[in-house]
Amino acid sequence: AQKITQTQPGMFVQEKEAVTLDCTYDTSDPSYGLFWYKQPSSGEMIFLIYQGSYDQQNATEGRYSLNFQKARKSANLVISASQLGDSAMYFCAMRGWGDKIIFGKGTRLHILP
Amino acid sequence: EAGVVQSPRYKIIEKKQPVAFWCNPISGHNTLYWYLQNLGQGPELLIRYENEEAVDDSQLPKDRFSAERLKGVDSTLKIQPAELGDSAVYLCASSGTSGINEQFFGPGTRLTVL
Numbered sequence: 001a002q003k004i005t006q007t008q009p010g011m012f013v014q015e016k017e018a019v020t021l022d023c024t025y026d027t028s029d030p031s032y033g034l035f036w037y038k039q040p041s042s043g044e045m046i047f048l049i050y051q052g053s054y055d056q057q058n059a060t061e062g063r064y065s066l067n068f069q070k071a072r073k074s075a076n077l078v079i080s081a082s083q084l085g086d087s088a089m090y091f092c093a094m095r096g097w098g099d100k101i102i103f104g105k106g107t108r109l110h111i112l113p
Numbered sequence: 114e115a116g117v118v119q120s121p122r123y124k125i126i127e128k129k130q131p132v133a134f135w136c137n138p139i140s141g142h143n144t145l146y147w148y149l150q151n152l153g154q155g156p157e158l159l160i161r162y163e164n165e166e167a168v169d170d171s172q173l174p175k176d177r178f179s180a181e182r183l184k185g186v187d188s189t190l191k192i193q194p195a196e197l198g199d200s201a202v203y204l205c206a207s208s209g210t211s212g213i214n215e216q217f218f219g220p221g222t223r224l225t226v227l
Contacts, residue, residue, distance in 0.1 A: 043221050043223075047215045050215060091155050093155075098169070101158060106154070
C-alpha cells in the first residue's frame with residue numbers, strides 16, 4: 001500500500017532563512033512521482049514542484065528544490081530565502097500505479113518577520 | 114487561461130438535506146478529481162474521471178454520495194442525505210495528458226452541515 005508521511009505538523013522559521021519540510025513515502029511501485037503543493041489560507045492548492053522516481057537530478061523551481069533520496073524514500077522540500085508569503089500549509093503527494101494519488105497530512109509553515 | 118471553477122464556495126445546510134457541488138475543469142483537461150479535505154488534513158480522493166468514465170470511485174461512499182460527468186467536461190458531486198460528519202471542504206482538480214500531469218485545483222466548496 002502507498003503511504004505518505006509528513007512528521008512536522010508545524011514549523012516556525014525566521015524570514016530569509018532556508019527551511020526544509022520533510023516527506024517520506026512508501027510504495028512498491030517501481031515508477032512513481034512525487035509532488036509538493038502549497039495551500040494558503042485562501043484554500044486553493046498550488047502546485048510547486050515534481051520529482052519522478054527515475055529522474056537523476058533533484059528537481060528545482062525557483063526558490064523551491066526537492067531533496068530526493070530514493071534509497072531512504074524521502075522527498076524533502078527545501079525553500080530558500082523564505083518570505084512572509086510562504087506561510088501556508090504544505091502537502092507532499094505521490095502518484096503511483098494506476099495514477100492513484102495520495103496526500104500527506106501536511107505541515108503548517110509560519111514565517112516570522 | 115481560466116482555472117478550475119467551483120461553485121458554490123460556501124454552503125450551509127441542515128442534516129438530512131441534499132447538497133450538490135459543481136466543478137468546471139480547465140479547458141482540455143480530460144482527468145477530473147473530487148477530493149474531500151477535513152480540517153488540518155490532506156485531501157482524500159473521492160472519485161477520478163477520465164473523460165466521462167469514473168475510473169476510480171473506490172473511496173466514494175456510494176450510499177449517500179454520487180457524481181457525474183456526463184459530457185466529459187464539468188462535473189457534479191451530490192450528497193443525499195447529508196450528515197454532520199460531511200462538513201468539510203470539497204476540492205475539485207483537473208489534469209491534462211502531457212508532461213507530468215500535475216493537478217490544478219479549484220478553490221473548493223466549504224460545506225457546513227448543522
